[in-house]
Amino acid sequence: MTVRPEPADLSEEIVAAAKVSKAWPFEEARKIIARLERRGGKDEVLFETGYGPSGLPHIGTFGEVARTTMVRHAFRVLTDDKIPTRLLCFSDDMDGMRKVPENVPNQELLRENLGKPLTRVPDPFGTHDSFGAHNNARLRAFLDAFGFEYEFASATDYYLSGRFDQILIRVAERYQAIMDVMLPTLGEERQATYSPFLPISPATGRVLYVPMKDVNPSDGTITFDDEDGREVTLPVTGGRVKLQWKPDFGARWAALDVDFEMFGKDHLSNQPVYDRICKVLGGEPPEHFVYELFLDDKGEKISKSKGNGLTIDEWLTYASPESLSLFMFQKPKTAKRLYFDVIPRTVDEYFAHVAAFGRQDAAAQVNNPTWHIHSGAPPVINMPVSFALLLNLVSASNAETADVLWAYISRYAPGVTPAAAPELDRLVGYAIRYYEDFVRPKKVFRAPDELEREALAALDAKLATLPKDADAATIQDAILDVARGFERYLDPKRKGPDGGPGVSGLWFQALYQTLIGQDQGPRFGSFVALYGIDETRLLIEKALAGELVAVSAKQ
Known part of the structure; x- marks a missing residue:
């Protein structure tokens, strides 16, 4: 799957249909257009996705980029691609590691570095300079493999390079206004120690959750007691401190002038806090899209640290990335089980939508999921055999190789060969793997x-x-x-x-x-x-x- 960096050539009928389509990417794109009209226009529109690299990237991360890309494409269609757009994938890799993920090696090494920014925690896999760098690389490699057009941003780089210095000084200047937003949301005990600033301990290198003894906006410094009890004064600039996660949301929106960001329902109660902090710092909150969370086979929320549910690599072992994109497109505001048993149905639904596209008029085409998955240019694929049928064929024939299945397929559909039908050949491989791992054990x-x-x-x-x-x-x-x-x-x-x-x-x-x-x-x-x-x-x-x-x- 390649996510096209620009809209495909669009007919007048398609553009007209897009303007009245109720498909959710178009609905979100219209909100961005209305935002621009309120603000009197803008030279560039910034889409952003956030990523917490505390564990290995999971399918939800991919879904956020895929869905945002769909909204971005819809926006470009509705605006005739006259307004430049960017998609920024932002990694909060300066966060302190608060717990050790269960699904990574060298657990003791990680425990020894709890509390340090993820980009200062050694890589338990031994392949990168830090655990944060390892997880960032995994995310980027995946997004690059499927052609997403995006820019990667590291919080560590932004803090250390000074790109956030101006907004950090503004936080110091408007410190009390931010505290007025945050304190009512906290319990009495937390209120006594809370600060939007999290200093990096000069002594231990850990991210400190300590009260401020002084915030001096005139020279842009904070004073606090370090872990060893010594009083320390640090500039808020140059990567010596970072922001708590709620103020960090709002501050980043204000600093970068973000126009659109989606996030999971677990952030919904905090959205007003993010928005108010963004406004306190002189920004305008972006348009939001709140999606429902994925659930595992037991109906529990998927967690990076637990490693429950499906990983990106697991889905792609048994099905195509296009089918994964379809799963992301469908009913994003409905909680859905994301487990192995959803794969066969989703695969067949994808090919059904592809087959229907060529028979549809413009109004139906812009509502067809594959139009959004492929940025307006779905492929033409003849799929004579469904994934469900292939699974039954593997089961009945006890086939362990693609050659066995192709003998049946060629008899059923003369002239269809692996070379002539590469998508079907790919599906054959998926079916054999899926059958061996999930069907045969329960047969x-x-x-x-x-x-x-x-x-x-x-x-x-x-x-x-x-x-x-x-x-x-x-x-x-x-x-x-x-x-x-x-x-x-x-x-x-x-x-x-x-x-x-x-x-x-x-x-x-x-x-x-x-x-x-x-x-x-x-x-x-x-x-x-x-x-x-x-x-x-x-x-x-x-x-x-x-x-x-x-x-x-x-x-």
């Missing part, structure tokens, strides 16, 4: 009961009457015809072709449980067409003979 065949044995035998006989090249629709009709001969599988709430009862889902559940070893799957007729009629009849024979249950018992 349990159930022995058919007496009525199911009768129904399976009837299905076998019905399939024997079909031509070898019968298409999926013909096979599906035959499967339904068999089910209608058994009262158990009739559903009076559904209508059959003759107006009578339709077929219950119990029939297909029985087929999947006895023949595939799963509770459900895609249309069974499509699976048979791909796997083969003779091969499916052999599966039925094995199920009736108890061979599939026997294999399951040995695993």
Whole structure:
């Protein structure tokens, strides 16, 4: 996936449709346009994402950049790309390391450096100058690999280089006004020691959470007691101090004149604080977009330090980055489980949207997720086999290599080859890996009961009457015809072709449980067409003979 640095060539119809589209990136872009109109215009619009490198980058980090890129593209379309834009990915790498992440090596090394800025903590992986630098490099390598157009910014660099000196002096000058914002949000004990300034201890190098004995705005210094009890006076400039995280949000917005930043719902209660501090320091808060948090398989919030949920690398082991971008696009204000079982559905939804794009009018195209994922230029992809079908094919054929799967695919879709269909070839590899890691361990065949044995035998006989090249629709009709001969599988709430009862889902559940070893799957007729009629009849024979249950018992 490449995120285009400029909008694709746009037709008048697309631009007109974009102006009235209710897709959320356009809604956010319109807020930025209204902001510019209130301010009388601006030479450049700055989009920002924040990143806390206390642990390894996770999918939420990628999602923030991907979603912001979608809003940026929507803004450029609505403004005819006449206003320059920048995307700044800002790493808060000067934060003190408050706890040791559970998913990194050399835990003792990190414990010895608790409290120090992340860019002064040794790298437990031994590949970079610091833990912060290691995590920053991981983030940048990932974003670079997928073509995001962005600028990387390090808080350590900004503080040490003096780029924040002016705003830090302003914090000293307006110290009491900031305290008036912060103190009502704190408990009584915290109020007694709070300061927006966090000095870096000259003695230990740790970030200190200590009260200020004096803040002198005339010379830009603070005075406090160091960890050894000695009174120390430091300039607020030159990287000798940093700001507490809430004042840091507002101060950064004011210093850089940020126009748009999104953040997770866990920041929602603090947003008014960020905004007020930004205003105290003479800035105007950016437009915000608050997204819901991702949940793991247990419904708990994903945490970098815990390492729960999916990592970037894990998703990309089993599915494409485009599918990950689709997951980020869909319902960003709804809490969603981000775990392995969402991958197959998301993959197939992505290709369904790609296939639909070429058939849609302009109004539908600008609402199509792939238009936003690919910055207005979705690819043309013919995907004759779904990911769900491939997983079933791997399961039924016990395929361990792509060559085995391609033998079935080539028979099902003559002329389709790995060279002619690289996206499908990539999907084949994903399917094999996903099956081995997540489907096979849970695969349990159930022995058919007496009525199911009768129904399976009837299905076998019905399939024997079909031509070898019968298409999926013909096979599906035959499967339904068999089910209608058994009262158990009739559903009076559904209508059959003759107006009578339709077929219950119990029939297909029985087929999947006895023949595939799963509770459900895609249309069974499509699976048979791909796997083969003779091969499916052999599966039925094995199920009736108890061979599939026997294999399951040995695993």
